[in-house]
Amino acid sequence: MVLLEYHNWKKRLPFDNTIYKNIKRYTLRLNTVERELMNLEIDFYRSRFSLEQVMESFKVLKKDVDKEAFIKAVLKRGDNILYLPDCLMGYYKTKIKKEFPEFRAFFEILLTKANQQTDKNPLHALYKPLLGKYYKGIMSKIDKYARKGALRTYGHKVKSDSYDAVARNQLSKFKMDTVLATIFGRCTMAGRLPLSVVDDYGKGEWVSKNVSYATDRFFLYTNKKSLTDEQLDHMLLYNVYPGKAHFYHRVLDNNPHICFDNGASILIEGWADYAACHSKSMAYSYSQLSEKCIMAKNLLKKKLKKGYEDAWVYIMSRYPKDRATQIMINCTQYPGDYLSSVIGHFGIEEIVNTDFAIGPTDFLDVMSGVNCGDFLAVYHPKVQKKLAETSITAKVSKRIS
Numbered sequence: 001m002v003l004l005e006y007h008n009w010k011k012r013l014p015f016d017n018t019i020y021k022n023i024k025r026y027t028l029r030l031n032t033v034e035r036e037l038m039n040l041e042i043d044f045y046r047s048r049f050s051l052e053q054v055m056e057s058f059k060v061l062k063k064d065v066d067k068e069a070f071i072k073a074v075l076k077r078g079d080n081i082l083y084l085p086d087c088l089m090g091y092y093k094t095k096i097k098k099e100f101p102e103f104r105a106f107f108e109i110l111l112t113k114a115n116q117q118t119d120k121n122p123l124h125a126l127y128k129p130l131l132g133k134y135y136k137g138i139m140s141k142i143d144k145y146a147r148k149g150a151l152r153t154y155g156h157k158v159k160s161d162s163y164d165a166v167a168r169n170q171l172s173k174f175k176m177d178t179v180l181a182t183i184f185g186r187c188t189m190a191g192r193l194p195l196s197v198v199d200d201y202g203k204g205e206w207v208s209k210n211v212s213y214a215t216d217r218f219f220l221y222t223n224k225k226s227l228t229d230e231q232l233d234h235m236l237l238y239n240v241y242p243g244k245a246h247f248y249h250r251v252l253d254n255n256p257h258i259c260f261d262n263g264a265s266i267l268i269e270g271w272a273d274y275a276a277c278h279s280k281s282m283a284y285s286y287s288q289l290s291e292k293c294i295m296a297k298n299l300l301k302k303k304l305k306k307g308y309e310d311a312w313v314y315i316m317s318r319y320p321k322d323r324a325t326q327i328m329i330n331c332t333q334y335p336g337d338y339l340s341s342v343i344g345h346f347g348i349e350e351i352v353n354t355d356f357a358i359g360p361t362d363f364l365d366v367m368s369g370v371n372c373g374d375f376l377a378v379y380h381p382k383v384q385k386k387l388a389e390t391s392i393t394a395k396v397s398k399r400i401s
Contacts, residue, residue, distance in 0.1 A: 001252065002029045002259040005211045009263040011334055013042070014049035015057040015070075029259050030371055031387060031394040037130055037375035038261075044126045045335075049074075050082040051092060051114050052333035055100070055107070071106050084114035085308035085332060091325055119304040123335060127343070130266070132377025134350040141346040142300070145293035150318075153284045155228030163227065167220055168193050170233055174241050180279055184242035185361040188249050193240070195220055201323055204235035208248040211262045216245065230284040237279050242360075243272040250364040251372060258395060259371040265337065266374040270344010277345065278360065291318065292342040299331055299339060308332060347376045355381045356397050370395045 004026045006012070009019050023042055027035045054074055061067045084092070089111070096107045128135050158166055174180060175187040194217045202221035209216045218240055223231065237243055247268065252260060262268075273292075277285045294314055301307035311331060315324045331338045348363065356379050357363040370379075377383060384400040 001256045002026065003211060004259075004261045004263065007211070007262050010041075010045045010265070010337070011053065012057075013045045014047075014053055020046060026259070026261070030373075031391055033383065033387060034371055034373060034375050034378055037377060038373055040129055041126065041374060044122070048080055048082055048122070048335070049077070050333035050335075051084055051107075051110050052329060054081075054110060055095070058100070058103075067103075071103070074110070075106075078110070078113055081110060081114045081117055082333070082335065083117040083119045083304050083308075084111070085305065085312065085328070086115070087308065087312040088325070088328060088332065089115060091329075121300065121302050121304050121307070123300060123339070124302075126336070130374055130377060131343070131347060132383065133380050134347050134376055137350045138343055138346040139300075141349070142293045142296050142342065145290050146297040148290050150287045150290035150294060151283070152318075153230060153287050155230035155284065158227050158229055158232055160222065160225050163197050163220055163222065163232075164195060166229070167195060167218075167232060167236065171236050171240055174236060174279075180242055183360055184246060184275065184279065185250060185364060187241045187246060188253075189216075189241065189245060193218060197222060199225065201326065204239045206239040206244040206248075208245070208252070208262075210248055210252040211260075218245070230282065233280070234276055234282060234285050234288065237276040237282075237285070238272045242275040242279055244268060246275070247271045247364065251368045255368045258369065259373075261373045264372060264374045265340035266344040266347065266376065267372060268344075269341040270346075270348050273341040273345040274348045275360070289342065289345070292338070295327075295331065296339050296342050344376075351376065351379050355399055356384060357399065366397045366399065369398055 004023060006019055006023075009023060012019050013023070020042075027038050027042070030038060058067070058070060061070055092111055093108075096104055096111065100107050131138055171193050175189070181187070194215060196217060196219050198219050199222050201223050204221050205219040207214075207217045207219070220232075220235060221227075239245065251258075273289065276282075277289055295311050298307045298311040298314065301310075308328070308331075312324070312328055315327050318324075319327065327338070351357060352359055352363050357366040378387075379397075381397075381400060384396045387394040388396045388401050
């Protein structure tokens with residue numbers, strides 16, 4: 001297996017030359033179509049950067065000479081900074097004063113430049129080739145679910161001293177569920193759930209032993225000790241079974257001949273969201289999907305100024321200001337990161353309706369024999385057939401070959 005282990009390479013790419021070189025080297029192992037699409041993705045994330053990315057990269061610099069060189073390099077590339085909406089101006093002004101007082105002038109220049117940057121949305125130019133024939137269907141489903149609106153659901157709060165026990169008990173039930181086993185394949189995870197509790201907001205996180213060179217681990221986010229039973233169930237379905245952990249086990253275990261991009265967020269997060277919604281038909285999971293579609297519709301508007309304003313008003317109506325601010329930072333400072341799960345979800349729905357794979361469990365079997373990346377366009381039967389006819393070494397769906 002050829003593994004690209006960086007799960008966050010898109011976020012680090014603008015200023016990390018080592019990651020850039022390793023990713024470019026990785027693409028040489030792909031077939032020509034996959035390489036072309038991944039290079040498009042690399043160029044997109046390499047050439048653009050946000051104020052948040054500058055701050056994160058600046059924090060790790062220790063020497064004054066490195067900081068001076070970094071400042072000069074960033075100012076030279078200043079025209080490529082991403083647009084920053086008005087709703088985050090106050091947040092970043094405060095952050096600059098508190099965290100970067102000695103370099104206040106530099107960051108305030110970037111803040112002003114970002115706020116005055118063009119608000120033309122660059123994402124469609126990336127998504128159209130990456131998603132290929134699935135693009136229109138995905139965008140249509142986003143519009144459909146956005147129109148439905150997201151309902152509020154009310155679960156029972158889980159006691160903070162029982163997160164571990166409740167999570168393990170629920171996962172045991174999911175593993176024994178014959179309906180889930182029929183749809184997604186039997187859960188192969190053995191033993192106790194390796195779990196760490198994190199007192200923060202989030203949808204949880206799964207780290208696979210296949211990409212961490214250590215052990216599997218599920219990070220359960222408590223949402224600042226406000227975690228409910230429905231949120232916990234969603235996190236398990238999304239991250240463990242039949243979500244990410246199941247994906248990694250089925251696709252990577254005992255399959256040494258494929259290329260796997262651990263930073264392929266559209267594919268991996270998309271599968272997790274697809275699995276969560278199509279497994280137990282939970283009202284909470286579908287409410288989250290509708291919420292993400294409403295946000296996605298705003299984030300995909302041609303003019304980001306209007307899109308970000310509408311997204312901010314909507315997300316503020318559903319969450320406290322600190323949580324809404326963090327969501328908007330993710331949406332605006334890491335382009336495509338928030339969108340990856342919903343776009344990947346609908347992309348997989350489209351894929352399993354073709355001859356590429358028949359159903360969820362077959363999709364996992366097929367993915368274990370092809371190169372895994374965000375290039376969903378490659379997973380279309382017509383593209384697969386063309387690859388099979390023109391390239392002896394290309395890895396294609398067993399149903400096409």
